[in-house]
Amino acid sequence: MSLLFSVVxxxxxxxxxxxxxxxxxxxxxxxxxxxxxxxxxxxxxIQGSSTVTFxxxxxxxxxxxxxxxxxxxxxxxxxxxxxVMVAGTASNSSIYFNVPATVVSSVVPAxxxxxxxxxxxxxxxxxxxxxxxxxxxxxxxAVSSWSDTQIVATVPANAxxxxxxxxxxxxxxxxxxxxTMPNPIVTSLAPTSGPVNTQVLxxxxxxxxxxxxxx
Numbered sequence: 001m002s003l004l005f006s007v008v009x010x011x012x013x014x015x016x017x018x019x020x021x022x023x024x025x026x027x028x029x030x031x032x033x034x035x036x037x038x039x040x041x042x043x044x045x046i047q048g049s050s051t052v053t054f055x056x057x058x059x060x061x062x063x064x065x066x067x068x069x070x071x072x073x074x075x076x077x078x079x080x081x082x083x084v085m086v087a088g089t090a091s092n093s094s095i096y097f098n099v100p101a102t103v104v105s106s107v108v109p110a111x112x113x114x115x116x117x118x119x120x121x122x123x124x125x126x127x128x129x130x131x132x133x134x135x136x137x138x139x140x141x142a143v144s145s146w147s148d149t150q151i152v153a154t155v156p157a158n159a160x161x162x163x164x165x166x167x168x169x170x171x172x173x174x175x176x177x178x179x180t181m182p183n184p185i186v187t188s189l190a191p192t193s194g195p196v197n198t199q200v201l202x203x204x205x206x207x208x209x210x211x212x213x214x215x
Contacts, residue, residue, distance in 0.1 A: 019086075030099070032099070162179070
């Protein structure tokens with residue numbers, strides 16, 4: 001009889017176990033790879049199979065205790081809730097960590113033709129390119145180098161005057177920094193006259209390094 005009573009109490013204690021609670025983070029904002037202290041309770045004395053996510057992106061953990069976790073903001077993180085999962089039970093999702101938006105602040109040079117190498121300066125690009133992209137008026141550009149604050153890219157074929165945009169983890173930067181492409185200019189023809197099928201040399205500028213072929 002006493003054995004049955006003990007089993008019932010044990011089951012009951014598991015059924016009503018409190019979910020982990022996140023009460024705050026320090027700091028409350030930061031870029032990828034920032035080390036963050038997560039305060040709360042019910043995390044358990046050791047991590048085991050428990051996890052921490054920043055808006056759904058799994059974070060690596062440096063230290064773990066029942067009331068505090070130290071974790072690193074993952075490269076794929078965007079602004080959103082910090083959630084601790086313990087034994088399949090998720091914490092509250094009301095505490096947000098802010099990951100600053102990707103910002104393009106300047107493009108040097110600010111104008112040029114197809115094939116021009118351009119240095120794009122800003123912030124929030126992340127340390128490595130990964131799946132991120134840079135576009136010139138929505139045309140994807142090839143990248144020579146990439147860091148959190150600077151990208152060196154080549155103006156792609158088919159690009160026209162328009163915004164330079166950096167997209168990181170699916171989130172686009174501002175689009176108010178414009179790269180200007182020169183309008184094509186014809187300066188001379190040789191010869192200047194001839195019958196049908198005459199081959200003519202057209203001189204000028206802004207034609208682009210290669211001829212774009214319509215899809």
